Amino acid sequence: MRRFPQSIGLLTISRGQRAGPSRARRCYSTSPSTNANPGRTPNGFGVLGLVAATAAVTAVVTASIMSKRTEPLPKPVVENGGPKQRVGPRYADEKTTLKALEEIKSSIKGISVSLDPDDLESHGYAEWSGSNIPERPFAVVMPTTTEEVSTIAKICTKYKVPMIPFGAGSSVEGHFSAPFTGLSIDLSKMNNVVSLNADDMDVVVQPGVNWVNLNDQIKESGLFLPLDPSPTAHIGGMVATNCSGTNAMRYGTMKDWVVNVTVVLADGSVIKTRRRPRKTSAGYNLTGLFVGSEGTLGIITEVTLKLAVIPSSYGVATTTFPSVKDAAAAASKLIRRGIPLAALELMDDVQMQVINKTGGAGGRMWAEKATLFIKFSGSTESAVKDNMEQAQEISKAYGGADFEVAKSQEEMDSLWAARKQALWAMLALREEGTEIWSTDVAVPLSRMAEIIDYSKENSSKLGLFSSVLGHVGDGNFHQAVMYDPRDAKQTASVKKCVDDMVDMALEMDGTVSGEHGIGIGKKHCLEKELGSDTIAIMRSLKQTLDPHCLLNPGKIFEN
Amino acid sequence: MASLRQKMPNPATLRSYRALQRVVAVPRVRCYATDIEPERPKPLRQGNEAKLGRSFQGQVQGSIGQRIQREREERDRYEHWREVTDPSRNWTLTIFVLGMVGISYWLGTFWHREEEKASTYRLATAKEIRHNTKLENMQAAWADFLKIVGKDHVSTLETDIDHHAASDWSSHKPKPEERPFCVVYPGSTEEVSEIMKICHKRKIPVVGYSGGTSLEGHFTHTRKGISIDFGRMNKVLALHKEDLDVVVQPAVRWELLNEDLGKDGLFFPPDPGPGAMIGGMIGTGCSGTNAYRYGTMREWVLSITAVLADGTVIKTRQRPRKSSAGYDLTKLLIGSEGTLGLVTEATLKLAVKPEHTSVAVASFPSIHHAATCVSKVVGKGIPVAAVEILDDNQMKCINEAGATSRHWTEAPTIFFKFAGTPNGVKEQVSQVQALAKEVGSKSFDFAKSHEEQDELWSARKEALWSTLAVKKEGDRVWTGDVAVPVSHLPDLIEETKEDMKKSGLFGTIVGHVGDGNFHSILLYNDAQRAKAEAVVHRMVKRAVELEGTVTGEHGVGLVKRDYLPHELGETTIDAMRLIKNAFDPQCLLNCDKVVRMQKPASGEVHEW
Structure with missing residues (x-):
């Protein structure tokens, strides 16, 4: 040890205290304050304070370095292993949600907020949905502008409150259910047609617009939006589930008709994915990403839609077949020949029976056989006529009989009525307490006949009532099975039957959802369809755009 | 204090020391950290009187003694001074502080601060991109590639590298150093995956290459790295x-x-x-x-x-x-x-394939007439298969180049393609003819046979090549590409034509009018490059102002990435950047294209 007091003073601070005041020691203290106040006991607190301050500063600096440091380390793009490793998202509790709600109320004047149990019920449960859960949203808010939605998103992010966008609530896979409660953001008050650009054949609408109303409003311009999902559906939900319908064969699905979307992201930033050109190659196709994202990436607050010209002439035909398989085979041939059909729908014998049981449709009874409904459209009478002749020829080759053709508007409506009423007839026949399990798979066109045949056979073994109804024009069909959810055995066997069908569809290179989306009910199927790597990249997309997992959590895949 | 006194035996020093204490009254000691060293009183100098009466030897000894004493004193002082200022006395403090720093650093690692979580990724906060394209690394990677695809499928030949670095038709001019180190030709998905694994590990940027027909610098190697050619x-x-x-x-x-x-x-x-x-x-x-x-x-x-x-x-x-x-x-x-x-x-x-097709060609007095005809046809829902517009300059080029067997009217011309059943097509043609006449067409021709059809359509097909045919030696071609809502198209074409005329450059216009998309084909030589750039820039700007897009079908590449924010807004680009970062955090895949991942140098982005 050195003899010099400087070092002794530093090393033996405690000893210094014991020894009492010592000038020499004080002299070498580095803290000038001790010199100014000679009476104070020199105890090295100054040094300690300095060290503590250094330590504190260092800690802060270090932490900031560390937090920066953890970020850019090269990490695998796809994180395998999935949800098990991750800690589940933590959301606001009731008190915090209430606080958030108060803040929303105070920052948006005149916003309607509802805590009414009936409202919560209607925003968390649907009779027609096959995937209802016991949880309900905490409250329903009804914003009226994009800015309001953005404010809500900001506040929800601040308090970590889940946000569940809600349109018409016509989805069937539990898209709007609230497994982590949170706020249901009902966009039905945003129901204006912002502008119709007839010359450019597009229309700018808010998400709460009903598509039937829209088509009524713009009828005079000679244009229409060719998608036809459930008649109650709103544009917002249609975009979010990438819907389609009977017209999809000719016109394609929703993703082909969206020019741009204005979206509020989780943190409240507002983006517009495009301007209004009908085609573009500029940058990533965010439009395509948000269409079909089921409200998990952003809340859609405005949409520009392409419109089609209402065909000047069209016709409807129906034809019956001895079996579903024949009908499906004929359908596939019709498509393969390139006849420009507007729609091609299949209903099986059971479904036709249902129609008759509920009193028929279009003022008549129907042959209880597998039936194809064909819609033709064209710019000229002769084109439609040509197409009809070709269709009749083909269907005959597959055993088609009773080729009925409608030319006048009334006849057409009456022929198409049977197809239109299918779902309602089914619901009407439903017994008290039973539920309908509706599936929605799509396969490549050539496998259509095979899978319909397979699933009919499989479901007939159940001894339950089941019918098939298909948009065969694009390889998509729905099978509806009526079952009693209280009967555990029955439920299990229906579930197995449906799972088998889904597996079969996947084996045929198909998809688990043609138009209804994944929601909460088909999450396990999606993993089967796409594999864990593809889901992982979807998950990382979700995580980047919505890091706190606040937007419609628990949908499409586990977060 | 005691030790200090022992160490300081010199009475003179002590005297002065005490004197100092007296003066300051309070026991004042110097603080080495803050005070300046006080001036030491010099030892009294011996006068000549003191020396008198001493023998010479005595004088010498006295002098020597004095000197020795003085030197000893000095050495002591020096010794003392060195001890006091010796940095080693602060070692304990240093070690202690460093220790604390270490410990707090270590503790800091436990303090989890949440990363900033936003739904967008702003350029201002973009992190630096670090690639490793040092020669050693690239050579090592090259050896790895050999193992994966075999010797025949990795090329470092100058000609191959040139071919994958630039093209004549691209509007982007790469810098001379923007070249790949080598070109790899994988043969299967698995091989591509293996190659990417190596590039990921070694941080080597990658550019994919197939036909090489892109126009906006899509395959320029801004970060060097390697080119993956899918040719096999x-x-x-x-x-x-x-x-x-x-x-x-x-x-x-x-x-x-x-x-x-x-x-x-x-x-x-x-x-x-x-x-x-x-x-x-x-x-x-x-x-x-x-x-x-x-x-x-x-x-x-x-x-x-x-x-x-x-x-x-x-x-x-x-x-x-x-x-x-x-x-x-x-x-x-x-x-x-x-x-x-x-x-x-x-x-x-x-x-x-449609059962039957046909082609019709109609020329009009002006672009506006032509556009009106198109909007009528589209509005009526006539299912034409294609509608293309060629302007008068373009028709002149086709005539001059002699690309087709017939001579064309040198006026804005529309090419229609029809498809459907024979009856349907016939009806469509007559409908279109009637509409064209209504609008005031100068001529209307339609094909009656398959040969005629090919001949009529060939003019549309030859458009680009016939423009190239009239170019002078040393001229380059710049193909612009914008799209707007269909109703704005005629205005945009007219304004662009006007602008081209004013700039003195020769250019033609070819458009897919059906969906509001058109191309300007500009000829320019090296001296006119700035002019050509300006014309294209103004066209893009006009398109954006008309609610259009900066590119209808050619893509963004390097040339148009700075236009994107003006078309879509910053936040939209920030969301795109976020997606890019999620897919490719190291920015290995075709880095710098579509969206910038790094702040541009000043002056790199042109004014809007």
Whole structure:
């Protein structure tokens, strides 16, 4: 040890205290304050304070370095292993949600907020949905502008409150259910047609617009939006589930008709994915990403839609077949020949029976056989006529009989009525307490006949009532099975039957959802369809755009 | 204090020391950290009187003694001074502070601060991109590539590298150092995945290459690195005739594919420039004359198998014609220009070849007349297969180049293609003819036979080549590409023509009027490059002001990335940047294209 007091003073601070005041020691203290106040006991607190301050500063600096440091380390793009490793998202509790709600109320004047149990019920449960859960949203808010939605998103992010966008609530896979409660953001008050650009054949609408109303409003311009999902559906939900319908064969699905979307992201930033050109190659196709994202990436607050010209002439035909398989085979041939059909729908014998049981449709009874409904459209009478002749020829080759053709508007409506009423007839026949399990798979066109045949056979073994109804024009069909959810055995066997069908569809290179989306009910199927790597990249997309997992959590895949 | 006194025996020093204490009154001691060293009183100098009476020897000894004493004193003082200022006395403090720093640093690592979580990724906060393209690293990687694809399929030949670094038709001029180190030719998805794994590990940037027909610098090697040429992956893997789809590898040329499919009465509608391959077509989200009726590439791809930046292989779908299952990754990858993943396989939708087709050509007194005719045809819902417009300059070029067998009226001309049943086509032609007449067409020709049809359509096909044919020695060509809502198209074309005329450059206009998209083909030499740039810039700006897009079908590449924020807004680009960062955090895949991932140097971005 050195003899010099400087070092002794530093090393033996405690000893210094014991020894009492010592000038020499004080002299070498580095803290000038001790010199100014000679009476104070020199105890090295100054040094300690300095060290503590250094330590504190260092800690802060270090932490900031560390937090920066953890970020850019090269990490695998796809994180395998999935949800098990991750800690589940933590959301606001009731008190915090209430606080958030108060803040929303105070920052948006005149916003309607509802805590009414009936409202919560209607925003968390649907009779027609096959995937209802016991949880309900905490409250329903009804914003009226994009800015309001953005404010809500900001506040929800601040308090970590889940946000569940809600349109018409016509989805069937539990898209709007609230497994982590949170706020249901009902966009039905945003129901204006912002502008119709007839010359450019597009229309700018808010998400709460009903598509039937829209088509009524713009009828005079000679244009229409060719998608036809459930008649109650709103544009917002249609975009979010990438819907389609009977017209999809000719016109394609929703993703082909969206020019741009204005979206509020989780943190409240507002983006517009495009301007209004009908085609573009500029940058990533965010439009395509948000269409079909089921409200998990952003809340859609405005949409520009392409419109089609209402065909000047069209016709409807129906034809019956001895079996579903024949009908499906004929359908596939019709498509393969390139006849420009507007729609091609299949209903099986059971479904036709249902129609008759509920009193028929279009003022008549129907042959209880597998039936194809064909819609033709064209710019000229002769084109439609040509197409009809070709269709009749083909269907005959597959055993088609009773080729009925409608030319006048009334006849057409009456022929198409049977197809239109299918779902309602089914619901009407439903017994008290039973539920309908509706599936929605799509396969490549050539496998259509095979899978319909397979699933009919499989479901007939159940001894339950089941019918098939298909948009065969694009390889998509729905099978509806009526079952009693209280009967555990029955439920299990229906579930197995449906799972088998889904597996079969996947084996045929198909998809688990043609138009209804994944929601909460088909999450396990999606993993089967796409594999864990593809889901992982979807998950990382979700995580980047919505890091706190606040937007419609628990949908499409586990977060 | 005691030790200090022992150490300081010199009475003079002590005296002065005490004197100092007396003066200051308070026991004042110097603080070495803050005070200046006090001046020491010098020892009294011996006068000559003291020396008197001493022998010479005595004097000498006295002098020596004094000197020795003085030196000893000095040495002591020096010793003392050195001790006091010795840094080692602060070692304890130093070690203690450093220790604390270490401990607090270590503790700091436990303090988890949440990362900033936003739904956008702003350029201002963008982190630095670190690649490793040092020669040693590249050579080591080269050896790895050899193991994967074999010696014959890795090339470092100058000619190959030149070919993959730049093209004559691109509007981007790469810097001389922007070249790949080598070109790798993988033969399968697995090989691509292995290559990407190595590049991921070694941080080597990668650019995918198929046809090389892109125009906006899509395959420029801004970060050097390597080029992956899919040339060997050029097979049609499976054709499902009944399902109307086909599974292909990325280097299949669309013309050859259509030749194959034609035998089965099928075809693949997107028709970009000749030479383009499926991989690049997906990359840019291309289209062509058929887009009006059939839509763009985005509508015709069912599924994509892609290799991501870390070598993971994903398949976005199986083969259903429609699906609502999960996010539409297919759509996201189409048009991503190789920045999110490398396409190694694609399932394409096919269309049935129309039974009967025909072509009609109508010329009009002005662009506005022509556009009115088109909007009438479209508004009536006549299902024409294609509507193309060529301006008077373009028609003049075709005549001058003698590209076709007939002579054309040198006026704005519209080319219609019809498809359907023979009766249907006939009706469509007569409907269009009536509408054209109504608007005031100068001429209307339609094909009565298949040969005539080819002949009429050949003028449209030869447009680009006939413009090239009239160019002077040393001229380059700049193909511009914008799209606007259809009703704004005639104004934009007129204004652009006017602007081209004013600039003194020769240029023609070819447009896919059906979907509001048109191209300006400008000829310029090196001296006129700035002028040409300005003309294109103004055209793009006008298009954006008319609610259009900066590129209809050619893509963004390097040239148009700074236009994007003006078209879409900063936040939208920030969201795109976030997506790019999620897919490719090291920015290995075609870095710098589509969206900037790094702040540009000052002056790099031109004024809007």
